[in-house]
Amino acid sequence: MEPQAAAVPAGSATAGRRRPGYEPAHLLLYGLLLAVVGVLVVLPIASVLRGAVVDATGFTVAHVARFFYTPLYLESLRNSVYAGVGATALASLLALPPAFLLGRYRFRGQGLLVTWLTVPLVIPPFVGAIGLNQTLGRAGVLTLLLEDRLGVQFVAAEGLRGVILAHALHYFPFILLTVTAALANVDPSLEEAAQVAGARGLRLLWRVTLPLVAPAYAAGAILVFVRATDDLGTPLILNVKNMLGPQAYFRITTIAREDPDGYAISLVMLLLALGALGLATRLGQRREVATLQTGAQRAGQLLRGWGPWVLLAVSMLVGFAGLLPHLGVVLLSVSRVWSLTYLPTGYTLDHYEEILFRAPQFVLNTLLYSTTAAVLAVAVAVGIAYLQHRGRVPAPGLLDFAATAPIAVPGVVLGVGFLRVFDHWAVPGLGVPLTALWVVFPMLYVARRLPYAVRATSAAMAQVHPTLEEAAAVSGARRWRIFRRVVLPLVLTGAVAAGILVFVTAAVEFSGTVLLISRVEQSPLSYGIYLYAQSPRGRGAAAALGTVAVVLVALGTYVANRIGGRRPTLTW
Amino acid sequence: MQMAERVLAVEVELDRLTKHFGITAAVRGLSLSVGRGEFFTLLGPSGCGKTTTLRIVAGLVEPDEGRVLFDGKDVTRMPPWDRNLGMVFQNYALWPHMTVFDNVAFGLVERKVPGSEVRRRVREALEKVGLAGMEGRFPSQLSGGQQQRVALARALVVRPGLLLLDEPFSNLDAKLRVQMRSELSRLQRELGITTLYVTHDQEEALVLSDRIAVLDSGRLVQAGSPRELYEDPKEVFVADFLGGANLLPAVVVRAGTGEVEVELSGRRLGVPTDAELATGQAVWLSVRPEHVEVTSDSSGELRATVQATDYLGWTLQAELVLEDGTCLQVRGLDPSAPLRPGQTVGLRIRPERARVFPRRA
Numbered sequence: 001m002e003p004q005a006a007a008v009p010a011g012s013a014t015a016g017r018r019r020p021g022y023e024p025a026h027l028l029l030y031g032l033l034l035a036v037v038g039v040l041v042v043l044p045i046a047s048v049l050r051g052a053v054v055d056a057t058g059f060t061v062a063h064v065a066r067f068f069y070t071p072l073y074l075e076s077l078r079n080s081v082y083a084g085v086g087a088t089a090l091a092s093l094l095a096l097p098p099a100f101l102l103g104r105y106r107f108r109g110q111g112l113l114v115t116w117l118t119v120p121l122v123i124p125p126f127v128g129a130i131g132l133n134q135t136l137g138r139a140g141v142l143t144l145l146l147e148d149r150l151g152v153q154f155v156a157a158e159g160l161r162g163v164i165l166a167h168a169l170h171y172f173p174f175i176l177l178t179v180t181a182a183l184a185n186v187d188p189s190l191e192e193a194a195q196v197a198g199a200r201g202l203r204l205l206w207r208v209t210l211p212l213v214a215p216a217y218a219a220g221a222i223l224v225f226v227r228a229t230d231d232l233g234t235p236l237i238l239n240v241k242n243m244l245g246p247q248a249y250f251r252i253t254t255i256a257r258e259d260p261d262g263y264a265i266s267l268v269m270l271l272l273a274l275g276a277l278g279l280a281t282r283l284g285q286r287r288e289v290a291t292l293q294t295g296a297q298r299a300g301q302l303l304r305g306w307g308p309w310v311l312l313a314v315s316m317l318v319g320f321a322g323l324l325p326h327l328g329v330v331l332l333s334v335s336r337v338w339s340l341t342y343l344p345t346g347y348t349l350d351h352y353e354e355i356l357f358r359a360p361q362f363v364l365n366t367l368l369y370s371t372t373a374a375v376l377a378v379a380v381a382v383g384i385a386y387l388q389h390r391g392r393v394p395a396p397g398l399l400d401f402a403a404t405a406p407i408a409v410p411g412v413v414l415g416v417g418f419l420r421v422f423d424h425w426a427v428p429g430l431g432v433p434l435t436a437l438w439v440v441f442p443m444l445y446v447a448r449r450l451p452y453a454v455r456a457t458s459a460a461m462a463q464v465h466p467t468l469e470e471a472a473a474v475s476g477a478r479r480w481r482i483f484r485r486v487v488l489p490l491v492l493t494g495a496v497a498a499g500i501l502v503f504v505t506a507a508v509e510f511s512g513t514v515l516l517i518s519r520v521e522q523s524p525l526s527y528g529i530y531l532y533a534q535s536p537r538g539r540g541a542a543a544a545l546g547t548v549a550v551v552l553v554a555l556g557t558y559v560a561n562r563i564g565g566r567r568p569t570l571t572w
Numbered sequence: 573m574q575m576a577e578r579v580l581a582v583e584v585e586l587d588r589l590t591k592h593f594g595i596t597a598a599v600r601g602l603s604l605s606v607g608r609g610e611f612f613t614l615l616g617p618s619g620c621g622k623t624t625t626l627r628i629v630a631g632l633v634e635p636d637e638g639r640v641l642f643d644g645k646d647v648t649r650m651p652p653w654d655r656n657l658g659m660v661f662q663n664y665a666l667w668p669h670m671t672v673f674d675n676v677a678f679g680l681v682e683r684k685v686p687g688s689e690v691r692r693r694v695r696e697a698l699e700k701v702g703l704a705g706m707e708g709r710f711p712s713q714l715s716g717g718q719q720q721r722v723a724l725a726r727a728l729v730v731r732p733g734l735l736l737l738d739e740p741f742s743n744l745d746a747k748l749r750v751q752m753r754s755e756l757s758r759l760q761r762e763l764g765i766t767t768l769y770v771t772h773d774q775e776e777a778l779v780l781s782d783r784i785a786v787l788d789s790g791r792l793v794q795a796g797s798p799r800e801l802y803e804d805p806k807e808v809f810v811a812d813f814l815g816g817a818n819l820l821p822a823v824v825v826r827a828g829t830g831e832v833e834v835e836l837s838g839r840r841l842g843v844p845t846d847a848e849l850a851t852g853q854a855v856w857l858s859v860r861p862e863h864v865e866v867t868s869d870s871s872g873e874l875r876a877t878v879q880a881t882d883y884l885g886w887t888l889q890a891e892l893v894l895e896d897g898t899c900l901q902v903r904g905l906d907p908s909a910p911l912r913p914g915q916t917v918g919l920r921i922r923p924e925r926a927r928v929f930p931r932r933a
Contacts, residue, residue, distance in 0.1 A: 465663065465665065467661045467663055467665035468665050468667055468668075470630075470632050470652070470659075470661070470665065471659065471661060471665035471666075471667070471726075472667075472678065473631075473632065473651070473652040473653050474630055474631075474632070474652050474653075474655075474657050474658070474659040474736075475653075475678050475679035475682060475726070475730065476653045476656070476679045476682035476683055476730065477653055477678070477679075477682045478651070478653050478682075481682060485678070486667055489669045490667075490668070490669055
């Protein structure tokens with residue numbers, strides 16, 4: 001006999017004559033998944049909220065109010081918003097000219113240009129910041145060149161400016177991809193109608209084309225804003241302390257775990273992110289209106305006149321700028337000495353020896369945590385996607401909602417929540433809190449990346465036509481066998497692709513990780529980069545770890561896209 | 573065909589089945605019985621409940637009320653995997669991640685048939701549907717007709733007691749449909765398998781079936797052999813749906829047992845009927861288009877004007893208008909007949925082939 005847990009005959013559940021509402025096996029899975037999502041997502045978020053508005057005396061708004069009376073916090077809020085707006089503006093400047101070129105013109109080497117311009121996505125901002133420091137920082141090669149050759153003293157990658165630059169250079173491809181797609185999908189007849197009505201050139205662009213792609217642009221731009229506002233790793237690497245992320249981090253880790261100010265800051269970050277993403281959703285709803293329903297692409301124009309050639313030149317400049325972080329990191333990782341000179345004065349593989357042989361735990365821990373997180377996230381996501389599409393359970397949307405909630409939660413906030421909840425969970429038999437064990441890291445990564453895994457798996461599940469399962473049932477397969485032989489193989493490709501993306505994003509997660517570090521031996525690669533970067537002598541090793549991270553991300557993204565056959569949609 | 577290959581066909585009985593989706597009734601009090609080895613067709617327009625009925629028999633849908641019996645045994649609450657069925661879906665539902673071999677072998681694997689026998693039976697099933705040598709292909713590499721054959725092989729390989737087909741040919745082009753139809757008919761007779769077939773295509777139903785049940789709005793209208801239904805429809809819906817009869821408004825002028833006299837366009841006709849009809853009652857006179865004779869001299873019983881003619885080479889059909897304005901289709905005319913639009917012709921209706929049904933205002 002088959003394992004029968006999932007194969008309770010339909011009849012036994014049907015006391016009445018109507019088709020039964022609920023399925024016992026589904027209910028069991030539903031309960032299990034609700035518990036998992038509840039512990040990983042709902043509890044931590046709820047505990048942060050509680051920490052911000054509840055204290056020994058009960059409900060209070062005093063802590064949140066104090067946030068707005070404390071000059072340091074207000075300055076941090078201003079700086080965070082400034083960094084977000086700045087990064088969004090700069091990323092837009094970088095993204096829009098190539099987007100227009102790619103969305104409207106057709107030329108040889110177009111695919112190559114797209115690939116080149118999306119390379120920045122593989123370098124996380126906090127790793128990129130290390131590279132930027134070497135190229136555009138105080139002693140960076142371009143800064144020195146500028147001063148020596150032109151006599152201009154300008155440090156681009158320093159302080160808040162550096163945070164803005166790191167994010168803009170990382171995220172501009174995201175705006176580029178959304179806007180390119182939107183431009184290519186605008187129904188040509190809408191523009192033709194305007195041309196017939198007398199609009200041409202820039203007026204056509206301004207009055208018709210730009211309004212049509214604005215919703216797509218806004219969605220991309222708001223994401224950049226949220227990420228730059230929330231970030232913790234990039235400010236820490238660039239030694240910027242007066243932002244919301246670093247403030248929350250320092251309050252919680254250096255003042256006290258129970259310090260209410262840390263939770264108040266977290267609450268403000270959460271509200272900021274929620275507000276921005278809510279705005280993005282509202283703008284996104286208007287997006288359907290103007291695009292081609294058929295998915296047909298317009299025929300691109302040829303490069304005629306000087307306009308498109310200028311765009312091409314600008315795009316290539318943007319492409320070079322996008323490589324600056326990579327160049328800095330890779331070069332630094334093999335340099336013996338690189339200080340106040342254009343290029344390193346000596347080369348070495350010592351830094352790789354350090355991180356691969358002398359202190360291999362960073363890389364090994366990352367592989368362990370990320371693999372665990374990927375497997376867990378896929379298992380949970382497959383379950384949620386199945387129940388969402390086939391589940392005979394009460395309110396299947398509840399599970400989906402809870403699982404995708406972390407999309408709006410900054411990593412710092414989730415990390416703070418994890419710390420607050422799991423510091424009090426004693427592990428039976430060990431007498432230590434859960435936060436002392438390595439599993440807390442994969443748990444955090446699952447929570448952060450579940451939204452993406454659920455979306456990808458759910459999309460795959462939506463492709464499975466119900467008759468495929470009915471055909472299996474009629475052929476003699478029981479419920480578990482139908483799932484094993486038909487449903488699972490069909491969603492597995494999508495799920496594995498999602499799992500690989502969970503792996504790579506987990507491998508470079510910093511914001512939450514840094515809050516949960518209690519012992520260096522447990523720290524993964526991302527925290528290792530931060531540790532090494534603290535001392536001038538360690539920067540080479542930090543860069544070497546960063547290079548490993550970039551290679552992992554690039555490989556993973558490539559494989560996931562090959563399997564999943566989709567455009568890169570990497571975000572962290 | 574060896575006797576060993578013959579399946580243990582079941583007898584199916586549907587007992588007062590009712591099924592609602594929300595507030596819509598898909599099936600209302602449907603009772604039917606399908607004999608052992610019979611080819612039985614559920615025929616009706618879309619939304620008549622035929623597919624729901626088939627899915628109830630498959631166990632994919634549970635009825636709100638009523639029972640399904642296989643060989644007298646109540647299987648209403650039995651899950652589909654225990655019913656030993658073969659089913660061909662409208663979209664074929666071939667598993668895209670499996671080869672042709674794995675698709676066909678699926679049910680045998682579930683039944684824990686040993687590997688060597690699985691290979692033999694899959695090979696035989698594919699030979700039977702003319703797909704030998706295609707084992708290694710994936711469904712996406714097959715044409716629509718080949719996919720259809722795989723689906724049929726997959727349904728038959730498990731030697732089901734009952735074969736269910738849900739509009740299996742609706743996605744094929746006309747020529748292939750006719751070919752597949754005759755192959756299905758041959759296989760079904762060879763295997764002697766009880767078959768429940770769902771279609772909205774009356775021609776398919778007439779050609780294939782031992783018996784047909786005509787369904788309308790979830791109700792059984794009439795069941796019988798193709799000949800009975802075509803020649804002796806008991807309701808106007810059947811006369812209209814099956815074969816597209818001309819429905820001519822008439823009035824009973826003399827009621828009688830077994831026969832009534834009706835008046836149509838000023839002429840009187842004696843028509844056989846079982847229905848209880850009263851003098852003065854409004855009726856539909858149902859006349860098959862091929863049961864009307866057209867004469868060039870307009871001195872016949874009825875006179876009509878030719879509205880349009882369709883020349884099909886081997887035959888001629890025409891649209892006529894009676895003197896009272898009623899339209900009438902005529903088929904099976906001699907293609908050499910000199911009919912012109914606008915021409916006035918005489919009509920003779922063969923009363924013994926006509927039927928009358930009560931007409932509601």
